[in-house]
Amino acid sequence: MANHDSNLNYINEFKGIKSWLFSLDHKRIGILYMISVMFFFLLGGIAALGIRLELFSVGPTLMTADTYNQFMTYHGAIMVFMVIVPGIPAILGNFFLPLHIGAKDVAFPRLNLLSWYMLMLGAAMAIATLFIHRLDTGWTFYTPYSIKTSGSTALMVVAVFIMGMSSVLTGLNFIATVHKLRCEGMTMYRIPLFVWALYSTAILQVLATPVLAITLLLLAMERILGVGIFDPALGGDPVLFQHFFWFYSHPAVYIMILPAMGVVSELITTFSRKTIFGYTAIAYSSLGIAAVSFFVWGHHMYVSGQSETAGIVFSFLTMLVGVPTAIKMFNWVSTLYRGSISFQSPMLFALGFLFLFMIGGVTGIMLATLAIDVHFHDTYFVVAHFHYVMVGGTLMALMGGFYYWIPKMFGKMYNEGLARLTFVLIFIGFNVTFFPQFILGAMGMPRRYFDYIPAYESLNRISTVGSWLIGAGFLISLYVIIDCLVRGKKAPENPWGSKTLEWTVASPPPHHNFHHDPVVSAGPYEYR
Amino acid sequence: MMWMNLARAQSLMPAEGTQIATQVNNLYVFLLVASLIASAIIIGGMIFFVWKYRRKTANDKTPYMSHNTTLEFLWSFIPLVIFLGVFAWGWYIYHNMRAMPKDALEIHIVGKQWAWETQYKSGVKASNLIVAPINTDVKLIMTSTDVIHSFFVPSFRIKQDVVPGRYTALWFRANKLGEYHIFCTEFCGTQHSGMIGTLRVVSQQEYEAWLEEESKVGLLPLAQRGEKIFQVKACASCHSTADAAVKVGPPLFKAFGKTHEMANGEKVAMDENYIRESIMSPNAKVVKGFPQNVMPAFQGQLSETELSALVEYIKGLQ
C-alpha cells in the first residue's frame, strides 16, 4: 500500500505541468476547470462592461451597432456555455462529489479528463470565431437571422455542440458515480444535499443536451448545405428552431441553478450549525424541478405565434415549478430558526443568494403569467429577471462555495475581511445594476438594444455605474484568491465545523482522498 | 382600494392606452403587492432569524429539527393555490388579447430590416407609422420579408412576433388619443434598436382626413412628395433643411451643387447621384467631421419614384 506520509497531498504528490494536464484525479480536473472557467468569466465580464458602457447614454457612445451586437452575443454565449453551465458542477462538483460520498474518484476518470478537453476545444473554436467572422445572433441563434447573418454561425454552433458533449459526459459520469460509488452506509438519504442537486442536474444534462446537439447540428447543416429545415424560404419553419432550442435551454436554466441551490443548502446548515430543515423535501424538490422543467419550454414563446392552448398549458406547468422552489426557500429560512448563525463570508453569500433569488423567483412568477409576459417578453424585465437568477443566484452561490471550500481545496485560509468586502461590493453593485432594469423593462425597453429613447437614459446610467461596482468586486475576489495561495495561513482540517465527509480528510486532501474507506452510519448534517 | 391606485402610480409602466392595458396593470399591481408581502415574510423572516440567532458563544448548541409535515404541507399548498389563481387571472386577460374581434379595421403590417411598413385597405402606405381611429377595433395582420421581428406597443401591453412565411395577428381598441411607441423586440440585426415606429391614435374625422390626404400623395408634385417622404422617414432628425445648423448629419440646406470634403480628403460635388448613393449606402462617402455607421441604409426600402422625389426635394432646398 502507498505510504501515509501526512505531508503528501493531491497538489504536491506529483509535479510538473504534464502531471496536471494528464491527471485523472477528479480534484486536479476540478482545478483545471476552475482556472479555465475563471478565464472565460473574465472574457464574458469584459463584454458585459462594454455593453453597459455603450448603454451609458443615448446614441452611439463608444462603438457601432454591429460591434455592440457582437459584444452582446459573446457575453451571452460565453457566460452561458462556458461559465455558468460548467461552473458549479465541473469545478466544485468534480472536486467534492467523490469526497462527499466517500469515493476515491468519479466513476470514469478518463471520461472526466476528456470532458475538460472537450470544453477547451469547444471554447477554442468559439473564441476562434472572434477572429474569423464575429457572430451577432445573440446566444440563442434564432433562425432565420442566424442563417442570413455574415457571422460564422456554423463554427460557433459546432463549438457549442462540443461543449454540450462535454456537459453530457460530466453528467453521465456523475450519475454513475452517485449510483455506484457511494461508500459503505452512504444510502441515498444520507448523501449531502449538494450531491442531490448535482444528481438532479446530471439527469438534466444527460436528457436535455442531446436535443440541443441535434438542433445545433441541423443549424450548422442549414448554413453549410442549406437543407432548409429552419429556413422559411425553402419551406422550413423558423419557429421549430425555437421549440427545439428551448426544449434544451429551459432545462439548461435549471442545470445552471440547481447546483447553486445545493451549495446554498450546505452553506446554510454549516454556518447555522444546525441540521437542515426538511432534507427530504429539498432533495425531492430538486428532482421535481428537474422533471417539470422538461415541459415548460413554451413559456419562452407566448408571443411566437404558438396556439393559445399551448400558451395556457405551458403557463400552468410553469406555475408548478414555483412550488418546489418555494419549498426550498421556506426550508432554508426555517433552518436558520434557533440556529447559531455566524457571518463568515460564505454565509454572507448564501444570505445574499436568498435575497436575490427571492426577487428572481417572484419576478419569475410574473413572467410565467400569460398576460403579464406578453408585455414583459424580450424586454429588460426579462434581462433583469434572469440575471437575478443566474448571477444573483448561481454566481453568488459559486462565490460562497469558493470561499467555503478554498481552505479544503488549497489547504490555506484567505483574508476574511477582504472576502466580506467583495460580498458587499458584488451584492450592492448587483442590485444597482439590475434592479433599474426591472423598471426599464416595465417601461417597455426591449432587450438587445444598442440604443434607446431618451426616456430610458437615467436608469441606464445607474445600471452602468453598478456594473463597475460588480467589476471591482470580482477583481478584488481574484486578489483574495491569489493572496490566499501566496500568503494564506495553513488551514485546519475542518475550519467551519462542518459535518460532511470532505472535512474529515486533510486539507488539501491526499491523492486517493481517503486512506481508509469511510463507513457512514448517519445523515450528513448531524449537529446535535 | 386606495393602495391599489397608489401602487399603480408607482408601477412605472407607460400610460395605458387600451382597456386591456388597464386589465394587465391591475394584475401586475396585484402581483407586485403579493410579491412584496411574500418577500417581507421570507426575507424579513430571514433577517429576523439571522439577527436573533446570531452566534453568541463558540460552542452554541442548536436543537435538532429535521422536519415538520404540517408546516411543509402548508407552505407547499398555499403558494400552489396563489400561483394557480394568478395563472387563471393571466389566462383570462390573455384570452381577451388573443380573441380577434369581428368587423375590425384591418391594417397590414410588414416587418423588414429595419422598418415597419403599414398598408391600408385603400392602398395608402406608410413607413414606421400607424394611424388608427379611437374607440375602434383595429386588427393588425403582420408578416415579415426577412427575419423574425416582434411588434410591441408598450402602452397597449401587446406584443406579437412577426414571422417570415406566415401571418400573425394582433388587435387593439385604443381609448386615449396620443402617440405611442412601436418597438421591435426580437433581435433582427444591426439596426434592431432603430426599428421604432409611431402609433398615432386620432379621432374618426382626423383618421378619415389623414387617409384622404395620404391617398393624394401620388398626385403631388415630386418635390412635395419628397418632402413627405423626408418627414415619414424622420430624416429631419439628423439633417437640417431650413438653415445650415449642424445636427448628427450634414445640413442639406443650400448643399446641392456645392463641393464637399469627404472624410478621406476626397472632394465631391453634390449631384443627383451623390444623393442617391448617400441614401442607398450612406457609408460609401461620409462628409468630413461626421461619424461613420450612423445613418441606416435605405437600400431596398424606397421605390425609384420615391428616390427621385427625395432628390428633387433636396435640390430645392435653396
Place this chain on the structure above:
Amino acid sequence: MSTVNSHEHHYAHHFKNADHEFVTSKQGIWLFMVTEILMFGGLFVAFFIYHAMYPEMFAEGAKQLDWRMGFTNTLVLIFSSFTMALGIHYIQKGDARKATWNLSATILCGAIFMVIKYFEYTHKFHLGFFPGKYLDVARVGAEHANLGLYFGFYYCMTGLHGIHVLTGMSLIVWVLFRHLRGDFNPHYYTPVEGVGIFWHIVDLVWIFLFPLLYLVG
C-alpha cells in the same frame, strides 16, 4: 489487495472489485446510449412534423429512393448485430478464434453497408438530388418546389447515422485489436460489451430510418 495473475484484469483503484467496475461501466454506456437515442429522437420529431406538413412532397421524395438498396442494408445490419452478439458470446466462453471471426464479420458488414450507401449517394448526386437550396427543381423535374427539404432530411438522417456506423466500425477494429493482443478473457470483456451495445443501438436507429425514409414516404 487482490493477488495479481496473468488472467485477471487490473480494475481501477476506486472500484471495490472487477465486477463493481463492470456494472458501473455498463451503466455509463447505457446512459450514453440514452443521449444517442434522444439526439436521433429530435431528428425524428422534426421529420414527423414536416411529414405531416407536406405529406405529398415527402411521398415524392421517397419515390426517388431505391427501397431494394435500403432493404439490403437493413439485412446487412441485422446480420452484423447477430455476429456482434456472437462475438461477445465467444469471448465470454473463452473461444478466441470464433470471437475473432465474428468481430471481423461485423466490421465487414459495416463496410458493406457503407459501400451500398456510397452508391446510393453518388447516384442521387448524379441525378441532381441535392439537399435544400442546392436541389434544382427544374433539373430533376420535381413536382413540389420544396423537394429539397425532403433530401435535406434524407442526407442529415442517413449522414448522421453513417457517421455512427463509421465510429462503430472503428471501435470494433479497436476492440478486435485488443482481443488479438489477448486483453480479454471470460472475466474481463467490458469494452467489447460496451462497443456491442453501441453497435446494436446504431442498428436500431437504422431499423427506424429505413421504413420512414424509403417506405412510408
